[in-house]
Each structure stands twice: as structure tokens, then as C-alpha cells.
Amino acid sequence: MTELNSNESVDSSGSFRLLMSYVFADRPLFIKALLLVVIATGLDVLGPILGKVFIDRFIMPDDYPLWPIVGIISAFIITTVLGTFLQYQQTLKFINIALKAVLDIRKRVFSHVLKLPMAFFDKARTGQLVSRITNDTESIKDIYVQFLANVLSNVILLIGILTAMAILNIQLMLIALLLLPIVGGLIFIYQHFSGKIVAKSRQLRSDINATISESIAGMSVIQATNQQQPKLAQFNEINQGYYQTRLQTIKIASFLLRPAINLLSIIILVGVVWVFGRQVVEGVAQIGVLYAYLNYLGRFTEPLAEITQRFSLYQQAMVAGDRVYKLLQEPALVQFPNHGAAIEHGKLTVRDLSFGYHQDQYVLKKININIQSGDFYAIVGHTGSGKSTLLSLLLNFYQPQHGKIFIDDHLLPSFDHDTLRNGIGFIAQEPFILSSTIYENIDMGRSLGQQAVEQAAREAHLDEVIQQMPDGYQTQLGEGGLRLSTGQRQQLIIARALAGSPKILLLDEATANVDSETEQVVQKALNRLRGKVTMIVVAHRLSTISHADNILVLDKGELVEQGNHRELMRLKSGVYRSMYELQRQERKLAQLQA
Numbered sequence: 001m002t003e004l005n006s007n008e009s010v011d012s013s014g015s016f017r018l019l020m021s022y023v024f025a026d027r028p029l030f031i032k033a034l035l036l037v038v039i040a041t042g043l044d045v046l047g048p049i050l051g052k053v054f055i056d057r058f059i060m061p062d063d064y065p066l067w068p069i070v071g072i073i074s075a076f077i078i079t080t081v082l083g084t085f086l087q088y089q090q091t092l093k094f095i096n097i098a099l100k101a102v103l104d105i106r107k108r109v110f111s112h113v114l115k116l117p118m119a120f121f122d123k124a125r126t127g128q129l130v131s132r133i134t135n136d137t138e139s140i141k142d143i144y145v146q147f148l149a150n151v152l153s154n155v156i157l158l159i160g161i162l163t164a165m166a167i168l169n170i171q172l173m174l175i176a177l178l179l180l181p182i183v184g185g186l187i188f189i190y191q192h193f194s195g196k197i198v199a200k201s202r203q204l205r206s207d208i209n210a211t212i213s214e215s216i217a218g219m220s221v222i223q224a225t226n227q228q229q230p231k232l233a234q235f236n237e238i239n240q241g242y243y244q245t246r247l248q249t250i251k252i253a254s255f256l257l258r259p260a261i262n263l264l265s266i267i268i269l270v271g272v273v274w275v276f277g278r279q280v281v282e283g284v285a286q287i288g289v290l291y292a293y294l295n296y297l298g299r300f301t302e303p304l305a306e307i308t309q310r311f312s313l314y315q316q317a318m319v320a321g322d323r324v325y326k327l328l329q330e331p332a333l334v335q336f337p338n339h340g341a342a343i344e345h346g347k348l349t350v351r352d353l354s355f356g357y358h359q360d361q362y363v364l365k366k367i368n369i370n371i372q373s374g375d376f377y378a379i380v381g382h383t384g385s386g387k388s389t390l391l392s393l394l395l396n397f398y399q400p401q402h403g404k405i406f407i408d409d410h411l412l413p414s415f416d417h418d419t420l421r422n423g424i425g426f427i428a429q430e431p432f433i434l435s436s437t438i439y440e441n442i443d444m445g446r447s448l449g450q451q452a453v454e455q456a457a458r459e460a461h462l463d464e465v466i467q468q469m470p471d472g473y474q475t476q477l478g479e480g481g482l483r484l485s486t487g488q489r490q491q492l493i494i495a496r497a498l499a500g501s502p503k504i505l506l507l508d509e510a511t512a513n514v515d516s517e518t519e520q521v522v523q524k525a526l527n528r529l530r531g532k533v534t535m536i537v538v539a540h541r542l543s544t545i546s547h548a549d550n551i552l553v554l555d556k557g558e559l560v561e562q563g564n565h566r567e568l569m570r571l572k573s574g575v576y577r578s579m580y581e582l583q584r585q586e587r588k589l590a591q592l593q594a
């Protein structure tokens with residue numbers, strides 16, 4: 001497992017910077033939103049002051065002049081209505097910022113994932129990755145909505161209230177100020193207890209995703225091997241764990257946050273009423289000031305409670321942000337200075353190549369190969385000898401630990417991605433079919449044109465089959481669409497490889513499920529390309545490559561024999577010869593049984 005799976009701590013300086021960069025991405029929008037908050041808060045805070053004026057100026061002296069009273073009531077209505085309207089506008093603006101940010105972060109994460117080296121995907125779990133790109137980016141939205149819209153506007157509201165209190169009576173303001181450090185302390189304690197649990201619950205949630213998506217992908221295997229019960233048990237355990245951690249976070253939050261703050265504010269309230277009440281009785285303070293102050297104090301704890309409550313959301317979002325940030329920090333494929341040329345000849349040179357998926361565990365050892373353009377090379381060897389691995393390296397999927405690969409005398413990594421993709425056709429051991437149309441499955445986003453696609457299908461002997469399908473080339477494949485047979489799938493990916501008119505063709509022969517008819521199709525396609533395209537074919541049935549220009553024999557990652565069929569058969573105790581004899585006997589046996 002990769003780092004993705006480790007228990008993350010909440011060290012978020014990097015992710016914080018990333019998130020902040022989005023806040024200021026659309027500066028005018030942010031400034032507008034901020035201005036709206038300030039104005040809306042100002043209007044909001046004005047209410048109690050108007051009330052105070054009303055009490056001290058009109059009610060207490062028992063004097064009710066018509067026009068001033070109409071004025072003050074109208075002012076009250078206008079500030080309330082306008083304040084509410086601006087509040088709404090401000091929320092819209094912040095949500096806009098948030099959604100824009102998520103849109104962009106998601107795009108960035110996905111395009112980064114597309115650039116990651118194959119080695120990353122060997123270790124990552126699909127479900128977890130999916131959860132990074134969807135759930136975690138969604139949680140990041142919470143940072144913006146909850147944090148920006150809520151915390152920011154509540155902080156501004158606090159400042160507004162404190163200012164209004166100071167205008168009323170500075171001593172009273174100072175008493176209210178006492179609340180702040182206490183709440184700060186509460187948040188600190190909360191963060192201390194909940195941080196790790198929040199991280200753990202996120203991890204468990206992504207484990208739930210991973211388990212589900214793995215199970216669905218491998219459903220036939222699970223049912224065939226009767227793994228339903230163990231899988232269910234495994235799932236239940238994770239699910240139960242998630243429930244427990246969620247419960248824990250809620251327990252901590254509901255104990256520490258709002259109730260504690262409410263209690264505090266009541267204590268302060270009682271104290272203030274006691275002290276202030278006496279002052280009023282003694283005629284020092286005005287009764288309107290007390291009204292306004294109590295009004296403010298009631299609302300003072302509101303933003304504090306909001307902030308602390310949002311804090312848990314904020315915390316979750318920060319953890320998510322952290323994980324997305326980590327994913328973005330995964331090093332992408334190393335790209336060498338690009339020389340800009342296309343693959344012209346298809347000459348291939350492998351020099352002193354050693355490679356292991358894990359350090360010090362070499363799967364390929366000191367391989368040297370020289371392939372002239374137009375040559376037909378075969379790679380054979382027992383299962384696990386490193387044949388597919390060698391092809392992966394020729395495709396620049398992995399970085400070899402030692403040695404170099406050249407195409408047309410240029411270093412392999414110095415070709416840009418598109419050039420390699422267009423210049424090298426690859427027919428993988430396990431065909432991968434997109435859930436899309438046949439056309440798209442051959443074209444693969446390369447915009448090759450109808451003609452090239454149809455030509456390739458003809459070469460792979462698939463054209464006729466496609467013509468008979470209801471929607472022809474627009475027939476939908478994959479999930480919810482048509483299911484091709486294994487042989488047809490093989491033909492489809494041959495067409496895909498040929499469509500780009502590659503200079504080099506790499507073919508990893510399927511190990512099983514290929515009937516002799518499909519095999520002949522592959523043979524015919526290869527024969528037609530012979531001499532025009534450099535071909536490297538990994539073969540399991542040696543009969544299919546006996547006419548190759550050169551056969552490379554791999555044994556436990558080492559290149560042990562090399563030559564054409566006749567040369568290799570001359571080696572009395574050679575690996576190739578023994579493999580060939582074995583397959584011949586197997587064929588004979590099969591014929592006898594038939």
C-alpha cells in the first residue's frame with residue numbers, strides 16, 4: 001500500500017497554501033463577497049443601536065413625536081431587509097467561489113493522476129483513488145462554504161458587535177471580550193481530541209469505497225470462489241469502525257462546543273445583569289444601553305458557537321485537503337528535455353537495462369538488445385520471466401534503475417507523450433475496453449478519422465463483424481452495451497494499435513482464451529505489417545513466432561538465448577528448445593485425445 005493508506009496526521013501547511021490560492025483565484029469576486037459581508041454586518045449591528053435610541057430618547061422620557069418615530073422605525077425596517085438581502089448575496093458569492101475551486105481542484109487532481117507513473121497505480125487502491133478525486137474534493141468545498149462564508153462572516157460580525165458595544169460602553173465590551181480566550185481554549189481542546197479521530201473516520205470511509213469497488217470489479221471471482229461471507233465480514237468490520245469513529249467525533253463535538261459556550265455566556269450574562277442592573281438603578285447608565293448590550297451579548301455567543309461548530313467541518317475538510325494535496329505532490333513521470341522529433345524509423349536499442357518493481361528485486365537484469373527498423377522480434381520465456389515488464393519499459397511506463405532505452409538513437413523519455421502514443425502501437429496481454437463506442441475504442445481520442453479507423457478494423461478482420469452490428473461503428477460497448485467475445489476483444493485492440501499507423505508494434509500475446517481462428521487473424525495482421533513496422537511480439541505459443549527474424553529468450557529476467565528458430569533449436573540443452581519440444585508434445589497429446 002502507498003502512503004495513501006497510512007494514517008494521516010493533520011499537518012496542513014502545504015494544503016492550506018493550496019486552498020488559499022483558490023480563495024484569491026478570483027480576487028474581484030472575493031473582494032465583492034467580503035464587502036457584502038462588511039456592509040451586511042454593519043446593517044445587522046445597527047438594529048440594537050436603533051432600539052437603544054428608541055428606548056432612551058422616546059420611551060424613557062415618555063415623549064412620542066410622530067416623525068422622528070416614523071423615521072426610526074423605517075430605518076429599522078430598511079436595515080433589516082437590506083441586511084438580509086445582502087447576507088443572501090454574500091452567501092451566493094462565497095458558494096460560487098467554493099464551487100469554482102472544487103471544479104478546478106478536481107480537474108487538477110485528475111489530470112495529475114493521469115500523469116502519474118504506472119508504479120503508483122501498482123500500489124494504489126482504485127476505490128481510494130476514486131474517493132480522493134470525488135469525496136475529498138467535495139469536502140474541500142466545505143472549507144470554502146463553511147469556513148469562508150461562515151467563519152469569516154462570523155468573525156466580522158464579532159468585530160461589528162464588539163465595536164457597537166464599545167460605542168455603548170467600553171467596560172461592558174471588555175467583559176464580553178473575556179469570552180474570546182475561553183472559547184479559543186475550547187476550540188484548542190476540541191481540536192486536540194478530535195483531529196486524529198476525524199482523520200481515522202475519513203480513512204475508514206475511503207476503505208469502504210475501496211472495498212465496494214473492488215468487490216464489484218471482482219464479483220465473478222468472489223461468487224465463483226464463494227467469498228461472499230468473508231467479504232461481507234470484512235466490509236462489516238470497516239463499516240462498524242466507521243460508525244464508531246463518527247459517533248466519537250459527534251460525542252466530543254456535542255459535549256465541548258455549543259453546550260460549553262452556552263453555559264459560559266449565561267454565567268457572563270448573570271454577572272452583567274447584576275452589576276449593570278445596580279448601575280441603572282443608581283441612575284448611572286441608561287436603560288437603552290442595557291437593552292442593546294443584552295441584545296448584543298445574546299448574539300455575541302451565536303457567532304462563537306457557529307465558529308466552533310463549523311470547526312469540526314473545517315477540520316474534516318482540512319484532512320481532505322491534506323490528502324488531495326499529498327496526491328498532487330506525488331511525483332509525475334520524469335520528462336526529459338524534449339527533442340521534438342517524431343518516431344521516424346522505429347529502430348530500438350536497449351542498453352544494459354536492469355529493472356525491478358521494488359528496489360533490489362530485479363525482474364530484468366542487464367538486458368542488451370539491438371533492433372533495426374522493420375525487424376520482427378519475438379520474446380519468449382516462462383511465466384514470470386519478465387516479458388510483459390520489458391514491454392512496459394519500452395512504453396516508458398516505468399523508470400529503469402539502470403541502463404537506457406533509445407528509439408531512433410534518442411533517449412526514450414525524451415519523446416513527448418503524444419509522440420510515443422502515436423509512434424508505438426501496443427496490444428496488451430489483457431485487453432482493456434472503454435465503455436464507449438467501437439469507433440472511440442479504436443480511435444482512443446487521437447482524432448484519426450473514420451477512414452483510418454475503418455482501415456484498421458479491416459486489417460484486424462473486425463470490419464465485417466462491426467458492419468453487422470445494429471449501430472455499426474457507433475455501437476456502444478462495455479457497461480450496459482454490447483459484450484464482445486474474448487477473441488473479438490483481442491481483434492479490437494489490434495485495430496486500435498494499427499489505427500495510429502505506428503512505427504513500432506508491441507504485442508503481448510494473450511495467455512489463454514484465444515481460439516486458433518483469432519490466432520490466425522493476429523498472424524495475418526502481423527504478416528502484412530512485416531518489414532514495414534518494427535514488431536516485438538511476446539509469444540506463449542512458440543509456433544506463432546517460429547519465422548521471426550530474431551527470438552529473445554528470457555529466463556528469470558536474464559536474456560539467456562538469442563537467434564532465429566533454427567539457431568535456437570540447435571542449442572542442445574537450450575531453454576527455447578526445451579519449451580518448443582514440450583509444446584509440440586502437448587499438441588500431439590491434444591490431437592490424440594481429440
Ligand SMILES: Nc1ncnc2c1ncn2[C@@H]1O[C@H](COP(=O)(O)OP(=O)(O)OP(=O)(O)O)[C@@H](O)[C@H]1O
Nearest residue numbers: 122357363381382383384385386387388389390429
Ligand atoms: N506491477 C507489478 N508490481 C510488482 N511486481 C510485478 C508487477 N508486474 C509484474 N511483477 C513481477 O515481475 C515479474 C515478471 O512479471 P511479468 O509480468 O513481466 O512476467 P511475464 O514474463 O510477462 O509472465 P507471463 O508469461 O505470465 O505473462 C513477476 O515475478 C511478477 O510477479
Ligand SMILES: [Mg+2]
Nearest residue numbers: 387388389429
Ligand atoms: Mg506477461
